[in-house]
Amino acid sequence: MITYKDSGVDINKGDELVESIKRKVKSTYGKRVYEGVGGFAALYEITADKLLSVGTDGVGTKLKIAQQLGIHNTIGIDLVAMCINDVLCTGATPLLFLDYLACGKLDLKTSESLIDGIVNGCKQSECALIGGETAEMPGFYQEDEYDLAGFAVGEVFKKDLIDGKKIKEGDTIIGLASSGLHSNGYSLVRKIISETDHLKMALTPTKIYHRVLSSLLKDHRENILGLAHITGSGFLNISRMNANFDYVIDNVPGFDEIPPIFSILKELGNLDLKEMYQTFNMGVGLTIVTDDPKNITASLNKMGEKYWVLGKTQRGSERIILKNNDIVLN
Template sequence: MNYKDSGVDIEKGDLFVERISKMVKSTYNQQVKSGIGGFCALYAMDEERFLASSTDGVGTKIKLAVELGVHDTIGIDLVAMCVNDLICSGARPMFFLDYFASSKLDLKVSEAVIKGIVDGCLQSQMALIGGETAEMPGMYQEGDYDLAGFSVGEVMKSSLVDGSRIQNGDTLIGIASSGFHSNGFSLVRKILEKNNCNPDLKRACLTPTKIYVKTIMSLLKTHFTHVKGIANITGSGFLNIPRMNENFDYHVTEAPELPLFMKEVCDLSGLSTKELHKTFNMGVGMVVATDAPDTVIAELEKLGERAFFLGHITKGKGEYHFNPKGSTTGHNS
């Protein structure tokens, strides 16, 4: 079983983005710095400042939350999925909006979901300034709901992290994830179902997506010149790393230790290393490109993160290579 077998076709999703790109870009004006394809969009407000924006959902992790009746952490996931993209540009999150849709409003469930969103916004030092609640009988099955989030931040042009300073020989540093975050859950759920996994393992898979706002903001404040690029390891796993700058190749030579519940699910999957790394984050929540790895790792550890050497960068054409130490063969993206 792979991600496509579980109902998600990444290649078709990439093709869709490629096909709509020209249409979308027809709406751009001279204020648009970056849009489709980046971790977040940048819009110039004046000569000195960009507004940064990102939007995302939680995906089918919600189905697991509904099954287990655990709704007070899924809102953290929603905020995290948005702001972890936003901060890849160096932007400081400012405010958040949410969209909550269901067949019929359940006050207990919806209040628990919003509690999680508030928690995520507090972790991100961001204001929850608005949202929309929609009841759509016939659109959703009873008990189901869906979420979307929208975050906005700002970054001074002099403080922008856009990958343009990456050079041949720079180092990749990984920051540990809290688990699967909110990606690949169509496959996670299939694995759990196929192996008749116990509720404790299922609950562990609901561990909220880690929010890296305070960590990245602190790192940039003290070591901006050494941070060349930042990648959120979100949907499509390690294939996100080349999004920092596609004029380089990215060589991952280390395989960090996974949270125990994540390792158990990955072992049960029977999937190849290649398939796992292009679906899940494999214990790596964020990747930082730097020319001072020891300094950056020390600072991240001081900030309470588990950080580690992950690999290196060479001149190339935007490819990702995985070849852990001791391995004689690797794979390309």
């Protein structure tokens, strides 16, 4: 049985780094920093009533699969998705995106394919690709290697901010379906699968939740109390909405309800279920906490969105309780 740590990724060490640098980071803050390191996106005051919501991310070693298969026109969607979905968790409207491409040797065809994906993602997010940087770095990257990073900015009125502070005991947790693995856990994925068909399945682009959330927020903003992007650390992201609660999941989607790549990984890697839920999104790409599940689910049904009513919140200490599987994540 292999674990994420066995593949070379130590999530706990990453968390320790964040904790260790918080004081240094906060020493740079001025009065207009509304919310800094720790959330899905940072918040910066631009007027008395409006905030910028900003986030940055990459695609991780999913890039290796794109490079191995020579498929470069979708990985840019992942880049935009990883940044935009974080910004969306504050209730913000996306405004703009910037990208950074580093490579060993600039290949025009590959680079244009990468930009095609980024443009696709920006169009899905209704934000402007307003700038970027390309760095050719021979001797640092191999000639056929590249890396990507992105930076997204959105805006939200203070009165419309979603920060999880209004979550109460007994609120409902709704999970929106993912398109697949999205862009996390790939160091483990690459240890397990090698067949081309499986790799192509793993390359499925990350779902961007802008349009569905835009519609929900237009009609139900006051009833959407928390949003969580399920990325690295899997279901543990749910508790980032509000640390004063446990999140009791009594309707975990079954393997037959989610993309087949998850069951393939479990079987070929002999993966422990707990390890999977704290590494992958397990078919749930974004969660919503609401006090009006009836109308939220009615809207999701109208849009044709796949979702699950996962469970409820209860007073606690950030635990994710998966009752179906007798698993507790914390």
